[in-house]
Amino acid sequence: xxxxxxxxxxxxxxxxxxxxxxxxxxxxxxxxxxxxxxxxxxxxxxxxxxxxxxxxxxxxxxxxxxxxxxxxxxxxxxxxxxxxxxxxxxxxxxxxxxxxxxxxxxxxxxxxxxxxxxxxxxxxxxxxxxxxxxxxxxxx
Numbered sequence: 761x762x763x764x765x766x767x768x769x770x771x772x773x774x775x776x777x778x779x780x781x782x783x784x785x786x787x788x789x790x791x792x793x794x795x796x797x798x799x800x801x802x803x804x805x806x807x808x809x810x811x812x813x814x815x816x817x818x819x820x821x822x823x824x825x826x827x828x829x830x831x832x833x834x835x836x837x838x839x840x841x842x843x844x845x846x847x848x849x850x851x852x853x854x855x856x857x858x859x860x861x862x863x864x865x866x867x868x869x870x871x872x873x874x875x876x877x878x879x880x881x882x883x884x885x886x887x888x889x890x891x892x893x894x895x896x897x898x899x900x
Contacts (some may be wrong), residue, residue, distance in 0.1 A: 762863035763795040764788075764870050773871055774796045774838075776824055776841070785809040785823040788867065793859075796820070796867065805823070806843075806888035813847045813886055818856045820867045821845035822874070825895045841875040841895045848881040857881070 775783040782803040789799030799819065802808045810832040826840045846864050860879070864899050875898040878885055886892075 761794075762859075762866035764866050766795075766797050768798045769796065769870050772801050773822065773830060775801065776822055777873065780803065785821065787822075788813045788820040792816065794863070796863075806891045809845075810886050810888050810891070813845075813883075815849040815883075816851040817847075817849050818852050818860055818863075819847045819849075820864070820871070821847060822871050823891065825892055827892065827896060829896070838898075841898060843876040843878060843895050844871055844874040844889055845886060845891075846879040847886065848875070848879075850881050850883070852881070 769788065772783070772786040772832065775781045776786055783801050783804055784803055785808065786801045787799045787809065788796045791797050800812050806823050806825060809821050813821065815820055823843050824840060825843060826838055829839050846860055848860055876895045878891070878894065880886065
């Protein structure tokens with residue numbers, strides 16, 4: 761299990777979820793083999809978040825995506841959905857990547873509410889347009 765006891769993780773998660781805060785993403789980095797901390801937060805959406813994923817690291821991201829969706833009986837209402845990203849950079853060690861499934865469970869004890877989960881080591885999957893397209897396909 762990963763150590764996610766740092767209260768800043770929960771605080772950052774709540775800021776992303778809040779309608780009263782501009783923060784719309786967070787990324788978690790390792791401080792050692794098992795302990796996670798908030799590596800960065802921001803208000804630049806999936807574009808900004810994607811630029812913080814490192815090729816040689818395992819990281820976890822969380823992003824709020826707001827988009828307009830016109831549908832029958834809905835005159836272009838806004839939708840807000842959240843995506844959780846488990847990133848195993850293409851140059852990250854095999855051992856780091858192997859721990860992801862176990863550590864991801866610990867992270868998801870804090871980051872609980874999301875419509876889409878992406879686990880990848882392919883930079884194409886974390887392109888802002890790829891994240892946005894995938895989350896818009898989630899129907900709820």
